[in-house]
Amino acid sequence: MFKRLVVLLGVFILLLSFFIRVRRPKNFPPGPRPLPILGNLLQLDPVNPLKDLERLKRRYGNVFSLYVGTQPVVILNGLEAIREALVTRAMEYGGRPNHIMISHVLQGKGVILANYGSSWREHRRFTLTTLRNFGLGKRSMEERILGEVTHICKELESSAGDLIDPQNLFHLAASNIICSLIFGERFSYDDPIFLTLIQWLQDLTKQSISPWAMVYEILPVLRPLPLPFRNVFQKCDEIKDFISKIVTQHKHSWVAGEPRDLIDSYLDQIDKTAEEGSTFNDTQMVSLLLDLFIAGTDTTSNTLRSVMLHLMTNQPIQDRCHREIEEVLEGRVDASFEDRHAMPYVQAVIHEAQRMSDTVPLSVFHSTCKDTQLQGYQLPKGTMVIPNLSSVLHEEGQWKFPHEFNPENFLNDKGEFVKPEAFLPFSTGIRVCLGEGLARMELFLFVVTLLQRFQFVWPETGGVPDLSLIFGGTQSQKPYRMGVRVWNGQRA
Numbered sequence: 081m082f083k084r085l086v087v088l089l090g091v092f093i094l095l096l097s098f099f100i101r102v103r104r105p106k107n108f109p110p111g112p113r114p115l116p117i118l119g120n121l122l123q124l125d126p127v128n129p130l131k132d133l134e135r136l137k138r139r140y141g142n143v144f145s146l147y148v149g150t151q152p153v154v155i156l157n158g159l160e161a162i163r164e165a166l167v168t169r170a171m172e173y174g175g176r177p178n179h180i181m182i183s184h185v186l187q188g189k190g191v192i193l194a195n196y197g198s199s200w201r202e203h204r205r206f207t208l209t210t211l212r213n214f215g216l217g218k219r220s221m222e223e224r225i226l227g228e229v230t231h232i233c234k235e236l237e238s239s240a241g242d243l244i245d246p247q248n249l250f251h252l253a254a255s256n257i258i259c260s261l262i263f264g265e266r267f268s269y270d271d272p273i274f275l276t277l278i279q280w281l282q283d284l285t286k287q288s289i290s291p292w293a294m295v296y297e298i299l300p301v302l303r304p305l306p307l308p309f310r311n312v313f314q315k316c317d318e319i320k321d322f323i324s325k326i327v328t329q330h331k332h333s334w335v336a337g338e339p340r341d342l343i344d345s346y347l348d349q350i351d352k353t354a355e356e357g358s359t360f361n362d363t364q365m366v367s368l369l370l371d372l373f374i375a376g377t378d379t380t381s382n383t384l385r386s387v388m389l390h391l392m393t394n395q396p397i398q399d400r401c402h403r404e405i406e407e408v409l410e411g412r413v414d415a416s417f418e419d420r421h422a423m424p425y426v427q428a429v430i431h432e433a434q435r436m437s438d439t440v441p442l443s444v445f446h447s448t449c450k451d452t453q454l455q456g457y458q459l460p461k462g463t464m465v466i467p468n469l470s471s472v473l474h475e476e477g478q479w480k481f482p483h484e485f486n487p488e489n490f491l492n493d494k495g496e497f498v499k500p501e502a503f504l505p506f507s508t509g510i511r512v513c514l515g516e517g518l519a520r521m522e523l524f525l526f527v528v529t530l531l532q533r534f535q536f537v538w539p540e541t542g543g544v545p546d547l548s549l550i551f552g553g554t555q556s557q558k559p560y561r562m563g564v565r566v567w568n569g570q571r572a
């Protein structure tokens with residue numbers, strides 16, 4: 081059915097293109113000529129458009145435009161253009177598009193896809209304060225994370241000598257940290273309810289960038305029909321129902337002023353701001369909780385999978401990390417985030433693997449909040465803007481080794497850890513990832529604890545390691561299996 085629809089649409093568009101010419105706004109960033117209805121979609125590989133974006137950047141410059149359907153979109157490449165938009169002109173570029181499918185699914189509520197304005201600002205501030213109150217940057221958050229790592233270690237111990245695919249394990253662990261923060265409890269890795277929730281979330285993120293999402297975008301007349309994109313809305317409602325039930329349970333046991341988790345803190349906040357015009361309410365709470373799940377699970381677990389793959393396929397680097405960890409911890413069982421200052425090499429390796437993992441390649445899309453400019457071009461209010469973070473993470477001139485895995489990218493001549501300005505996996509500016517602090521703490525404590533206790537080896541039967549990435553809103557390594565050996569004083 082999808083194929084027939086595409087063929088019919090193709091013929092129709094071809095005919096239309098003889099009569100209609102899409103015109104870019106005046107002094108708009110340049111780009112290839114769009115077709116009516118489809119725009120430039122045929123010039124982008126739907127499986128992975130990053131190479132096409134690189135090609136277009138070479139032809140049109142760091143700031144160019146494309147049409148997704150009838151909507152013009154500006155793509156920003158390289159540190160300079162991204163910084164000018166997201167930092168120097170932060171307020172002008174701090175909006176979110178409201179016409180794409182995922183904005184409709186999430187209804188512009190919560191934080192991630194909320195437009196620039198008081199509701200977004202208040203929810204962002206509330207979430208950051210609450211994360212801090214629950215110990216972000218302090219020992220209590222470390223204990224929460226280390227507690228989860230203990231569960232991973234147990235699973236790995238039971239797989240010692242075997243090969244395992246760490247995908248689910250890392251995913252469940254990252255999710256559990258969010259669960260413990262917002263629901264006040266973690267789930268066991270085989271809890272059927274937890275597994276269903278995770279599956280729903282994966283379906284939701286996968287379907288929201290499927291070809292049907294494009295059909296939704298370019299042919300609004302089809303939106304009311306019972307086509308596959310309706311599943312995304314349905315999945316989202318199911319997840320929200322699940323979250324709403326937990327919120328209702330909390331309301332029965334909540335004691336004002338004594339928050340156990342983010343839901344309790346939110347209920348306090350509703351209480352405190354009960355006057356007219358408050359942006360805090362039950363609907364916004366459920367959307368915020370959903371946002372934290374969506375934003376905090378895939379991202380962290382995909383980055384972890386990438387770090388482990390690079391470590392496994394570079395044994396001398398893994399060995400050197402292990403030695404540094406042993407020297408600093410001196411037999412101490414629990415690492416602390418503060419230990420990172422004494423572990424420049426481990427820090428460099430984690431950052432380098434995160435650079436290569438390029439987890440959120442095209443950031444979350446932005447939108448201009450007013451008529452504005454960039455590098456001499458004019459962008460009208462409401463223009464969708466895509467910061468190509470991937471282009472910065474591999475930008476020539478910014479990195480010693482832009483295209484290969486090499487921890488030297490983060491080390492100076494004295495072997496000290498240095499973070500180049502172009503390290504932007506969390507983006508930058510006023511919409512910079514709200515979970516950056518949490519994610520950095522998780523990555524460090526997970527990796528240090530795992531490397532202290534285990535050696536990870538690329539299986540002999542694994543063939544040549546494939547380090548290429550599967551493109552998506554969040555990118556990931558292809559599934560792989562890793563050999564796990566318990567470290568008992570002797571390298572195998």
Ligand code: HEM
Pocket residue numbers: 191192193204371372375376377379380383439440443444445505506507508510511512513514515516518519
């Ligand atoms: C390695 C892990 C992570 C990466 C690479 C990552 C990356 C990003 C990126 C690129 C953005 C878009 C920023 C922009 O629009 O310019 C973002 C936004 C966001 N992230 Fe993360 N993220 C990670 C982990 C997390 C975690 C653990 C949380 C949960 C606490 C989280 C919560 C958010 C939220 C709520 C936003 C929306 C911020 C806003 O619109 O104001 N992220 N993240």
